Amino acid sequence: MTKLVLAAAAVLLAGLLSACSPLSALNAVSPAGTVHATAAIRYGADPRNMLDVYHPAWKAEGAPVIVFFFGGNWVSGKREDYAFVGRALAARGFVVVVPDYRLYPQVHYPDFLVDAASAVAWTRREIAAHGGDPGRLFVMGHSAGAYNAAMLALDPRWLGQQGMRSDALRGWIGLAGPYDFLPVQNRTTRPVFNAPDTPPDSQPVRHVSAAAPPALLIAANKDSLVDPARNTGGLAAKLRAVQVPVREVYYDGVSHTTLVASLSSTLRGLAPTLDAVEAFVRSDGGRRRAQDGAAVRTDPGP
DSSP, X not given: OOHHHHHHHHHHHTTSSOTTSOOHHHHHTSOOTTEEEEEEEEOSSSTTOEEEEEEESSOOOSEEEXXXXXXXXXXXXXXXXXXXXXXXXXXXXXXXXEEOOOOTTTOXXXXXXXXXHHHHHHHHHHGGGGTEEEEEEEEEEETHHHHHHXXXXXXXXXXXXXXXXXXXXXXEEEESOOOOOOSOOOTTHHHHTTTTSOOGGGSGGGGOOTTSOOEXXXXXXXXXXXXXXXXXXXXXXXXXXXXXXXXEEEESSOOHHHHHHTTSSSSGGGOOHHHHHHHHXXXXXXXXXXXXXXXXXXXXXX
């Protein structure tokens, strides 16, 4: 490992980055490379309804689009702290949208899903001006953000409010997502979902149907915060049961937090998370094989 990798790892291991919190320290050691960003674009009326767009420095036309939702237990997080995700994906030739969304205590479930759907609707309308193809649209998230992505992909209510159907998504990607967590045990999460009166239909596993888009589900084997067997494994099994294409991946050597950190150029050696995401998107959610069965690089990138 280089000194840069060791320094970043030390920050993580020292606990300066708590689980599901923004990973802002990685931005300082994750170079922008050949990526440009357009920051602070409004997609709704609330001050939190802002997003950033990352795109390759070269002129991108018709590039696949990924909307990434960050985690933070629906109580914390801001889009700027996830610049390392936008940079990493954009360096692979994708146009990436990273939105903020309203958090508890300003809102409870399901208001943050309304924001997430609104950000996706904005992306579908406007992303062509940034070089993205609205017909090649994916949603992705980590932890609470993976829950948001799952609910948009599986529960038709949220995109439906924006005049969209789930088949507007070519696929979705969940990193360490909580998809089946009733009764709510986490003390921070309980008020977000109005526990003990949390509605059963708040759970992504309740909305699995044959109409769902393909999924890439990635988890850490040693995740001590979100049970990978119950959540990732359980959702994958339900998707397969209705013949929805799903790829299920588990990595050693990463935790709940460092799984998303492995997308960064600095900690990419922890797990091949970025390669898995790229291969999934380039294969159109598994509908076709990537060139030679591998991820296709369009730029050397960071």
